[in-house]
Amino acid sequence: MERDIKDLISKMSLREKVSMCTGVDFWHLKGIERLGIPKIRVGDGPHGLRKQIGDDGHMGLGPSEPATCFPAGATLASSWDKGLIREVGSALGKEAQAEGITVLLGPGVNIKRSPLCGRNFEYYSEDPHLSSELATSYIHGVQSEGVGTSLKHYVANNQEHRRMTTNAIIDERALREIYLSSFENAVKNGKPWTVMASYNRVNYEFVSESPFFLQEVLRNEWGFDGIVMSDWGAIDERAEALAAGLDLEMPNSLGFGEKKLLDAIEHEKLSMAQLDQVVERLLKLIFHAHSQKKEGAKFNQRLHHELARRAAVEGMVLLKNDDEVLPLSKDKKIALIGAFAKEPRYQGGGSSHVNPLQLDNLYDEMACELGGEDKLLYADGYDLHMELPHTRLIEEAIATAEKADCAVLMVGLPDRYESEGYDRTHLRIPDDHQLLIKEVAKVQPNLIVVLSNGAPVEMPWLDKAKGLLEAYLGGQAVGSALKDILFGYANPSGKLAETFPVKLSDNPSYLHFPGDGNLVEYKEGIFVGYRYYDTKERPPLFPFGYGLSYTEFEYSSLIVDDEVIKDTDELKVQVTVKNTGDRAGKEIVQLYVSDLASTMRRPLKELKGFEKVELQPGEEQVVEFTLNKRSFAYYNTEIKDWHVETGEYEILVGKSSAEIELAHKIIVQSTVRINQIVNRNTTIGELMADSLLAEPATELIKKMNSTPTFLDSVDESKEMAEMMEALTENMPLRALVFFTKGSITEEELQYIIDELNKIQTYSTTGVEKTVK
Known part of the structure; x- marks a missing residue:
């Protein structure tokens, strides 16, 4: 039933309006009976x-109802499969409907600026x-079931260290x-019902209080018409946040946020019109969701569960397969080593932690597949609850590996x-895991390492392994998904959505993460992830x-x-693309664009x-x-715009950022001319690089x-011309007075400047934008 929102607002008291702007508890938006x-x-x-x-007595981190635990964001992203992620979103929407949830807090699209960020498992990629x-596919999937999404954490929540106070x-x-x-495109094309503002400041301003x-x-700019909610406890000053456009404070702030809003209205720091606008957006969401x-x-x-299994399979990445050590043969005796095989690491920690409906483990799956202990040997290898190498467990692992034809090592x-809540401080796997790889490799040349992370x-042990499978965090079906990949029932098709550096110090953010105190400077600029490694020509361990x-x-x-x-x-x-092998498979075709003659970095x-x-084979x-x-x-x-x-x-088209198979050059012509305001300090080089001004300036x-200059050299040699061009490229126009020995006067210089500016004013070369 359509409701007359404005009429409803007119019937609300001031306190009721203000109360709508904060959660009624940890999870609910307020209703007015x-x-x-x-x-x-x-x-x-x-x-x-x-x-x-139950209640909210555990800061929202208490036990939860059982639900399907799908693979984490890092795993889903490495599938590069928009259709699959839409399916997962749809399944999540169905489960939300079954539990009476109207808005799902996700997806998380924060950029993986540093591999140390403790929440990277939940995010998708280093590439926007x-x-x-x-994210757009995920949003479409969830919202197709009548459940909203909350795109988060907007914006630059790229670390957990001091995330509530950091100034990026x-x-x-x-x-x-x-x-x-x-x-941007997730908002424009996905149209999420809500966007969640992050905790942090950006350029000295809390995002939750930023009109910009x-x-x-x-x-x-983006046309978002839903509600903006805060991350839980993110708001510093409630009245400033509402004035900036933050609609909903979450969770309930024990009345403090409401009091600040009432005070601001009383002292005319907030208008009733501003409050009504926020309440209108909230009511539209509430009634639509309901x-x-x-x-x-x-x-x-x-x-x-089967979808979770398929998603895990699609997101696992085969990084190494020397001598085609994979897939495994059921005719061989296999040693399965590592406590993760029985107690899998299948999801990350914190607010995204799911209570799974069931949980597959690799040991049970392989035991069922091989039909007995004569073909599957097992050893723990390490203790999950301690980090120091355990001599007896390592010795047992060595003895187990010696008896087998190959070993699958779960680390x-x-x-x-x-x-x-916290970031990593290094990129190493635990010392006992590293020692285990080293010792097992001494007795078992056919070693396959499976990573759960x-x-x-970092992988200083990489040369010890013939096979390497990046399983990431595969959700509740991780065990069966691993079996599918390892035995070849499924062909691995995932690709990395992030660069793996050789060592931490190779990462472009290394010197500036996590910052000093609350200040973190993104000095690497646009050179994040593969943009840095490719441009710097620094080979990574595994490329994007x-x-x-x-x-x-x-x-x-x-x-x-x-x-x-x-x-x-549009182009x-x-x-x-052709499958030249002997089995069906999936390929992720990647298209990159390179600007070959940019004047910008x-x-x-x-x-x-x-x-x-x-x-299919041959297709x-x-x-x-x-x-x-x-x-x-x-x-x-x-010009404050894309140009x-x-x-x-x-x-460029290829298999990865480092494996470009085909390339084709084209010319793109700009329809927007950026006018430069010519003045005394405009350089000769700037004028000569401008297709409109170069000839008239000369x-x-x-x-x-009347005096020979760099533009009319007395020496016609190529070397002299090149030298003069290099010397004068950065010469400001005001230097003409000196270098012409006064032949060009100050008055004439100003005439030149005025004429060049007039030429641009009367130019008809498309839309014009002026650089001051």
């Missing part, structure tokens, strides 16, 4: 429902295009191109290593987009539909498209991409000058 306004419930989390049992595309100093280009871009982030960018509730909703636990990061680790398969793929016939386009045009790109290449395709498929202005643009801080420079660009200077 006398006006027929229902209360609705929100709930975690991004990879599985976390509905707390990949992150936003996957980020230059404008990096903010736009990396950190805001991860949210909440109003100017989120609502005015109207979407499906009474008696149920879900199929078996089907959801990684225990629960205590990564969680919401939510973020990259990397992953192996049990089959092979061949790329051919890269075709573009035009060789010269305008920045307002169609096609590439043919830009990464060597940037991801602008990806598709996952399934091919080939044409994969098509569509590129637009943003595919070629950088954010110009002078494409006229010039040559290269379309002619004006020659016209006014």
Whole structure:
């Protein structure tokens, strides 16, 4: 039933209006019974429902109702599969409906600036295009079931250390191109019901109190029309937050937030119109969410478990497979070593922790598959509850490995290593895990290491293993999913959504993470992840987009539909991919764009498209991409807009950021001219680089000058001309008076400047924007 929201607001008292702007408890938005306004419930989390049992006496971290635990965000992202993630979102929506949850607090799209961030397991990627595309699919999936999402944590919540008080100093280009871009298309194309503001400051301003982030960018530029809620306990000053555009304070603040709002209205620091606008948005959400509730909703636990299994399979990444040690043969005697095989690490810690409906482990799955202890040998190898190497357990592991034809070694990061609330301090796996790899490798050459972790680790032991499978955090079906990959029932098809550095100090944020006190400076700028490693030519351990398969793929016939386009045009790109192996498999085709002649600092290449395709042996498929202005643009801080420079660009298609198979160059012509205001300190180089001003500037200077200059050299040798060009490139116009020995006077100099500015004023070369 449609409600007249404005009429309803007119019937509310001031206190009722103010009370709507904060949660009634830890999980509920307030209802007003006398006006027929229902209360609705929100709930975690991004990879599985976390509905707390009983009251809120555990700060929202108490026991929760059983639910399907899907793979964590890092695992889902490495699938690069938009359709799969939409399926997972839909399943989460169904479970939320069954539990009476109206808004699911996710997805998390914060950029993986540093591999040390303790919550990276929950986030998608270091790349904003990949992150936003996957988030859009997730949002569509959840909201297709009549359950809202809360895109989080907006913005730059890239570390857990002092996350409630951190002041992230980020230059404008990096903010736009990396950190805001991860949210932008998810807002525009996904249309989440809510956005969750982060705890931290950005450039000295709390995001939750920032008119720039909440109003100017989120609502005015991106067109967001839902509600903005705070992260739990994130608001510093409630009245300032509401004025900036933050609608809902979560959770209940024991009346303190409401009192601050009442005081602000009483002292006319907030207007009734501002309050009514917020209440209107809240009521629209509440009534819409309530109207979407499906009474008696149920879900199929078996089907959801199978989906969790498939999602885990798709997200696991085969990083090494020397001598085709994988897949395993059931005819061989296999040693399974590592306590994770019986007690799997399958999810991260903190607010996203799910109470799984069931939990598969690899030991039980393999024992069932092999049918007895004569083919499957097992040893713990380490104690999950201590970190010092355990001599007896290592000796047992060595003896077990010696008796087998190959060994599968389960290692990684225990629960205590990564969680919401704190960051890691290094990238090592525990010492006992490292020693175990070293000792087992001495007696078993056919060693396969399986990693259970939510973020990259250093691998000084990599040469000890023939096979390496990055399993990430695979959710409740991790055991059966691992069996599928290890025995070849499924072909690995995941690829890394983040770069694995050789060592921590290789990471571009290394010297500036987590900062000093509350101040953290993002001095790496736009060079995050592969943008840094590729541009710096610093080889990583495993590059962004990397992953192996049990089959092979061949790329051919890269075709573009035009060789010269305008920045307002779309460009169609096609590439043919063929499965040249002997088994079915999936390939993730990645498209990057490189600006070959930019006058601005830009990464060597940037991801602008990806598709996952399934091919039978010998089958080939044409994969098509569509590129637009943003595919070629950088954010110009002078004109405060995205800008494409006229010039040559290269379309790159390949298997990872480091494995480019095909390339094609095109010309992109800008339809926007950026006028520069010419003045005494404009350099000769700036004028000569400007296609509109170079010729008239040269002619004006020659016209006014009777003395030979760099523009009219008396020495016609190539060397002298090059030297003079280099010397004068950064020379300001005011120097003409001196270098012409007064032949060009101050008055004539001003005439030159005025004429050049007039030329730009009367130019008709498209839309004009002026740089001051």
